[in-house]
Amino acid sequence: MEQLVHVPLGDRAYDVVIGPDLLAGIGARLRPMLRRPRVAVLTDETVAGQHLDALRAGLAAAEIEMEALALPPGEATKSWPQFTRAVEWLLDKQVERNDVVIAFGGGVIGDLAGFAASVLRRGVRFVQIPTSLLAQVDSSVGGKTGINAPQGKNLIGAFHQPSLVLADTSLLGTLSARDFLAGYGEVVKYGLLGDAAFFDWLEQNGPALAAGDMAARVEAVTRSVQMKADIVVRDETEQGDRALLNLGHTFCHALEAATGFGDRLLHGEGVAIGCALAFELSARLGLCSQEDPSRVRAHLSAMGMKTDLRDIPGTLPDAAALLDLMGQDKKVVDGQLRFILARGIGQAFVTADVPKDAVLSVLEEALQLVQA
Numbered sequence: 001m002e003q004l005v006h007v008p009l010g011d012r013a014y015d016v017v018i019g020p021d022l023l024a025g026i027g028a029r030l031r032p033m034l035r036r037p038r039v040a041v042l043t044d045e046t047v048a049g050q051h052l053d054a055l056r057a058g059l060a061a062a063e064i065e066m067e068a069l070a071l072p073p074g075e076a077t078k079s080w081p082q083f084t085r086a087v088e089w090l091l092d093k094q095v096e097r098n099d100v101v102i103a104f105g106g107g108v109i110g111d112l113a114g115f116a117a118s119v120l121r122r123g124v125r126f127v128q129i130p131t132s133l134l135a136q137v138d139s140s141v142g143g144k145t146g147i148n149a150p151q152g153k154n155l156i157g158a159f160h161q162p163s164l165v166l167a168d169t170s171l172l173g174t175l176s177a178r179d180f181l182a183g184y185g186e187v188v189k190y191g192l193l194g195d196a197a198f199f200d201w202l203e204q205n206g207p208a209l210a211a212g213d214m215a216a217r218v219e220a221v222t223r224s225v226q227m228k229a230d231i232v233v234r235d236e237t238e239q240g241d242r243a244l245l246n247l248g249h250t251f252c253h254a255l256e257a258a259t260g261f262g263d264r265l266l267h268g269e270g271v272a273i274g275c276a277l278a279f280e281l282s283a284r285l286g287l288c289s290q291e292d293p294s295r296v297r298a299h300l301s302a303m304g305m306k307t308d309l310r311d312i313p314g315t316l317p318d319a320a321a322l323l324d325l326m327g328q329d330k331k332v333v334d335g336q337l338r339f340i341l342a343r344g345i346g347q348a349f350v351t352a353d354v355p356k357d358a359v360l361s362v363l364e365e366a367l368q369l370v371q372a
Contacts (some may be wrong), residue, residue, distance in 0.1 A: 024166050038252060090116060101117045187202065255322070279296050284361070323363065
């Protein structure tokens with residue numbers, strides 16, 4: 001059942017290995033990469049409690065020693081204080097230029113540990129072992145690392161490709177239903193942005209995947225990673241095509257900022273709502289048929305996911321304030337908001353030619369549903 005996706009980036013090429021029960025053999029995979037048999041692991045307290053012993057055993061099987069720092073779980077960890085703590089810990093542990101840092105956790109840990117590795121001694125290698133669905137299909141692949149600033153999400157960071165990604169699909173079994181479905185928001189995104197056949201497949205297989213079908217999980221992660229890898233290879237530092245991966249994210253980041261980057265709205269939930277809004281905006285602009293946003297929402301609803309602003313608990317700012325929050329997005333170029341819109345399912349494209357009043361009216365309509 002094990003699958004392999006190669007990311008061919010010249011001397012920074014690496015493999016993404018996908019399948020169940022990969023932790024047991026991690027020592028044998030890592031040993032050839034190591035100058036000395038020791039690694040430093042950055043993780044979070046939740047993942048450490050569930051899986052750190054299994055990682056330690058997998059490394060010990062190849063006589064590799066491990067030191068680990070467990071940070072608090074949650075988006076708030078992606079900030080200067082915890083980043084400083086992680087870097088100083090790595091220096092205290094005397095991690096050298098030829099050593100390997102392991103990011104063992106979800107997207108927060110992967111982003112923070114990758115950024116720490118990128119600046120430590122001007123760059124040490126790191127290995128991603130993503131433990132959430134969201135991290136396995138998205139943040140662990142492609143080399144984007146970073147932390148959040150008070151002004152917005154992911155505004156401080158670096159491109160730093162991992163040396164290996166190990167997506168152990170068995171680890172997904174310990175996720176809560178909510179966290180799993182949040183990750184599924186990113187899976188759906190891949191079908192919506194560039195692969196209508198994959199979206200069809202998800203409509204058929206999504207429920208089995210959510211229920212724990214391992215073959216379906218491996219297939220969904222593999223197809224998602226392959227699509228991301230293809231795009232990253234074409235455009236590593238997001239000058240063009242890579243922006244397609246941000247389908248739904250312009251709306252999502254504004255909603256995350258509006259809800260304080262907290263538990264009210266998980267990133268993948270924001271992506272799902274953002275994708276529905278992006279298709280709504282595309283239909284409003286006459287780019288795709290009205291059936292497309294309906295089909296997007298129908299699938300998200302069938303999976304038991306958030307699909308609208310009214311699914312976010314608590315009050316939200318008005319449409320104008322949400323539009324202002326979009327202006328802080330990294331995708332702003334020369335003051336112009338860039339949107340990823342679609343001519344249909346599987347046909348996304350990047351544009352800056354979006355009238356603000358169209359965005360405003362889509363947001364206003366969505367907010368009216370909240371009040372209804």
